[in-house]
Amino acid sequence: MTERLPPAPLLLSLSALRDRALAADSLNALAFSIANDPFPLLQHRQALVFAQREQTLELLCVSGLAKPAEDSPYLVWLRRASRWLAAQVTDGQPRWLAREAVAPDADIAQGWAEWWPAGAWCIPLNDRHGTRLGLVVYLLDSPPTGLAPLMEGVWQTWAHCWAGFSRQPRLLGWRPNKRQVGLALLLGAGLLLVPVRQSAxxxxxxxxxQAQNISSPIDGVIQAMQVRPNQPVEQDAPLFSLDETTLRSRAEVLGKELAVADAELMAASQRAFDNPQSKGELTLLNGRVQQRRAELAAVQAQLQRTQVRSPRAGVAVFSDPNDWLGKPVVTGERILQVAxxxxxxxxxxxxxxxxxxxxxxxxxxxxxxxxxxxxxxxxxxxxxxxxxxxxxxxxxxxxxxxxxxxxxxxxxxxxxxxxxxxxxxxxxxxxxxxxxxxxxxxxxx
CATH class of the missing domain: 2.40.30.170 (Efflux pump adaptor protein, beta barrel domain)
Incomplete structure (x- = not known):
């Protein structure tokens, strides 16, 4: 039987990847194409392109990011992880590294579990002499079993283009003499002594x-926002309100319990005239009435605090009212600012x-x-x-x-x-x- 050929759309996609690599006008443009263009075929979570700099790897491009922050925790961890990845790919063939099948150091394993998916497909890019030019890492959920053989020509094209950008330019025939070198050094030293103003x-x-934080006075759920972002507000203007359903139900229950406690106290007071033993119950029942009355007063005070008003005139500063509607909040949680x-x-x-x-x-x-x-x-x-x-x-x-x-x-x-x-x-x-x-x-x- 003849071997089944890949479908035409797949061949066209592979040809387009090679064409984009050949059209790159710089190493950074080539790295951007390597990191982002294969996404329709691989569906990778993230792609990393490293350049070989003697014994270290330099990160050139991260898919989906224009310029990653150099001091972010992820890139700090990635510098250590790149050295471990380079040690896993010693020859010129791609290698699939599954998280369950390798045993990196503890810090690398912890970062892998936090930032990376199940596996990493590592593709080394070497020149015709076998010298390592760079390393491409695709973070995938499963190994690219069917695409790996078909993409061999693609990464060979990447390596060929990379080698073209890495060639050293020929030295010009002119070389400075000792006097010219000395004058250049003196001029450079003089420029280094020029006073400039430090800036950042x-x-x-x-x-x-003059901005005042407005926080939730009690635990509850935001029922309504009475203001819009950047809306001018006057002093004592309503800002937002909390849901009163739970508090009103609690107040109603406490009201019934207070009525029952008052009735029991009244009955015990009437029995105390004929039954001296009932006098001992009066203190207990009176304390229970005072407790219910205090609990009801506390709930009623919380009901009065469900409507939050502006303490001063200004502008309401917050993001979107829909982010707060129906959201549970705790006491002291900042909702907005009045600036x-x-x-x-x-x-x-x-x-x-x-x-x-x-x-x-x-x-x-x-x-x-x-x-x-x-x-x-x-x-x-x-x-x-x-x-x-x-x-x-x-x-x-x-x-x-x-x-x-x-x-x-x-x-x-x-x-x-x-x-x-x-x-x-x-x-x-x-x-x-x-x-x-x-x-x-x-x-x-």
Whole structure:
């Protein structure tokens, strides 16, 4: 019997993958094509493209991400995991690594269970001499049994294109003499002594300097939101209300129990005239009545707190009312903010990796995404003492800066990039500050 040929759509898809690789004009474009274009065929959870740099692997591309954050916990773990992956693929053939079939170190196994699916398909890319150029890892739920033989020509094309980008350019015939080299070194040393102003870039958001958090006064369920996002509110205006069904039922039950306790106390008081033994029950029944009355008063007080009102005039700041409707909340959980829009400020998240020496009064320029041609000027008002992880998982310092003159386009909630200016330093220190800090952290000197 003749061997069954693959279907025509599959052959066209494989041919398209090779064509896109051949059309790449740089190594980064080739890595992007390797990570994202095979998705219709493999349906991978994630693709990782590494470049071989002597004895280490450099991450070039992650599928679905334009530029991953270098200090995220996942990439920190991935640097250790890449060394283990390279040790598993020693020859030039792809290898399927199932989580149940391998025994990595404890930290790698823990990260695999948290971030990766059941298996990883590792494809080494070697040149014609067998030198390792890179490593491609596809994270899959099951091994690509049927596609592995058909994609052999595809990864050979990838390796051929990769080798073309990795070729060293030929040296020009001109070589500088000793005098020219000396002049270049003197000129470079002089440039390193030029004073420049230290600066750093950080994401920022416009907030209010006068903002008050509105939290849930009791445990309950949000029944209705009386305001919309960015809606102006007056003092004592209703903001949101909690469901009163449970509290009203409890109040009704306590009311009945209080009536029963009053009736029992009344009956015992009447019997006490003829029966001296009933006098001992009066103290117990009177205490029970007081207990029921106190419980009813507490429930009624909670009923009065189900309607939350604004303590001041301002603007309601929150995301979407539908996110809160029907949601259970606990006492003290923040629901929204009431902010004063007439006192805007910049809230800056300065990553630890980009931190520079800043003091209150340092100049700040904010370039809003919505208004890039109208930057906002200000000064640093306060800085956090300790760095904390932001919502994006980046450890950063929180800074608050003022906004001069408060223009009309300085609306609450707008985002942008803030440029912070520090003290003046020489150009050499400005360029080598981060390498020096990394070297000292590594060496301990």
């Amino acid at each position: 870039l950080a994401p920022a958001e416009i907030v209010s300097r 004063d829009p007439s006192q805007p400020a910049m809230r800056i998240q300065l990553p630890v990796a980009n931190a520079i020496a800043l003091e209150p009064g340092a100049e700040v320029t904010l370039f809003l995404t919505a208004y890039p041609l109208s930057p906002l000027k200000g000064q640093v008002l306060e800085t956090s003492y300790q760095a904390q992880a932001s919502d994006d998982g980046v450890v950063a310092y929180r800074l608050l800066a003022s906004i001069e003159e408060a223009p009309e386009h300085a609306r609450l909630g707008l985002h942008g990039t803030a440029k912070l200016y520090g003290e003046r330093v020489v150009l050499g220190y400005y360029l080598l500050r981060r390498p020096i800090a990394a070297l000292r952290a590594w060496s301990g000197l």
